[in-house]
Amino acid sequence: MSTTTTVTEQAAASVLPAQSKRMKVDGTDPKFGDWRDDLVRDGFAVVKNAVPRDRADKYADAMYGWLEGFGLGFDRNDLSTANKDHLPTINEKGMCLNYACTHEDFAWAVRSEPGVIDAFEKVYDDSDLIVSFDAINVTFPNRKDIAPNKPWPHQDQDPLKPGFRCLQGLVNLLPNGPDDGGLIVCRGGHALSEEFHKEFINEPRIPAWTPEWFGFTAEGMKWLEEKGCVWEKVCAEPGDLLLWDSRTPHYNLPSKTEQPRFAIYTCFMPVSHASQEDLVRKKHAFERWVGTTHWPNARHTGSNVAKRDGVEDPHNRFEPVTKPALSARAFKLTGIPYISA
Numbered sequence: 001m002s003t004t005t006t007v008t009e010q011a012a013a014s015v016l017p018a019q020s021k022r023m024k025v026d027g028t029d030p031k032f033g034d035w036r037d038d039l040v041r042d043g044f045a046v047v048k049n050a051v052p053r054d055r056a057d058k059y060a061d062a063m064y065g066w067l068e069g070f071g072l073g074f075d076r077n078d079l080s081t082a083n084k085d086h087l088p089t090i091n092e093k094g095m096c097l098n099y100a101c102t103h104e105d106f107a108w109a110v111r112s113e114p115g116v117i118d119a120f121e122k123v124y125d126d127s128d129l130i131v132s133f134d135a136i137n138v139t140f141p142n143r144k145d146i147a148p149n150k151p152w153p154h155q156d157q158d159p160l161k162p163g164f165r166c167l168q169g170l171v172n173l174l175p176n177g178p179d180d181g182g183l184i185v186c187r188g189g190h191a192l193s194e195e196f197h198k199e200f201i202n203e204p205r206i207p208a209w210t211p212e213w214f215g216f217t218a219e220g221m222k223w224l225e226e227k228g229c230v231w232e233k234v235c236a237e238p239g240d241l242l243l244w245d246s247r248t249p250h251y252n253l254p255s256k257t258e259q260p261r262f263a264i265y266t267c268f269m270p271v272s273h274a275s276q277e278d279l280v281r282k283k284h285a286f287e288r289w290v291g292t293t294h295w296p297n298a299r300h301t302g303s304n305v306a307k308r309d310g311v312e313d314p315h316n317r318f319e320p321v322t323k324p325a326l327s328a329r330a331f332k333l334t335g336i337p338y339i340s341a
């Protein structure tokens with residue numbers, strides 16, 4: 001080792017923060033005595049009451065009001081009105097991606113909930129976080145007017161970039177039992193991810209629009225089963241935060257009951273993982289009231305233009321009906337205060 005290298009390493013060490021306690025989710029984390037142990041062992045966890053029940057109910061009420069506010073005849077008390085003639089465009093997986101919905105006050109209020117932010121701060125051991133402007137989930141049971149929701153088991157992480165990289169989350173806002181549809185995960189699949197991808201490296205990939213998505217084929221599903229992995233529907237009460245490692249295979253199930261499902265996707269990452277370019281792009285997304293994927297660095301941004309019957313929806317909206325009132329803490333989550341002058 002040269003003297004120059006030694007000096008450089010010493011200089012770098014002197015500016016590094018005290019050793020980070022960021023979770024590794026690889027079996028080497030200490031025991032925490034809470035949901036973090038579940039995350040390490042199973043690749044997913046439920047943070048009970050991350051949002052107090054009264055506020056969760058208020059957010060669900062706001063979402064019903066937002067749907068009724070389109071003036072298309074949807075009535076929360078008459079679920080026969082839960083179809084495309086009376087609703088904004090929502091896909092078969094329950095995703096509502098347009099209409100500036102991700103920036104409605106209720107969505108930002110959920111992202112700003114202290115119990116939600118706290119969970120991600122604990123995992124990343126970092127309070128300088130940014131949040132995704134992801135879809136909201138609005139699923140009504142027994143919809144015959146849209147395509148059936150077929151299983152699409154996947155990981156949201158590039159197999160060529162192994163290790164724990166991203167924690168995904170959603171805040172559940174309505175009762176969500178075993179048959180009510182929603183998130184299903186392959187317990188323990190995160191820990192087998194690297195082994196899986198070594199074995200399947202030459203398997204033709206299911207086409208995806210981003211390398212940060214990997215779909216499991218029937219062969220891949222068989223491999224998981226032979227490893228003893230069990231698929232588990234994650235059940236939750238209003239206000240519970242569901243968390244999963246992006247390596248954990250997952251998808252969402254349709255409902256078999258009469259219970260609607262509302263959820264706000266909430267994914268946070270340390271701002272130090274985003275570049276200045278990312279933050280500027282994220283700022284523009286915020287200012288144009290458009291969405292992102294679950295990745296908070298806004299690598300991909302969306303549009304508020306929904307289609308209805310193949311043409312632009314005349315009910316499109318380009319700004320929230322109720323613009324978000326952001327606290328100073330919430331504003332930091334946009335990433336804007338971290339942009340250098």
Ligand SMILES: [Fe+2]
Binds near residue numbers: 154155156250
């Ligand atoms: Fe996913």
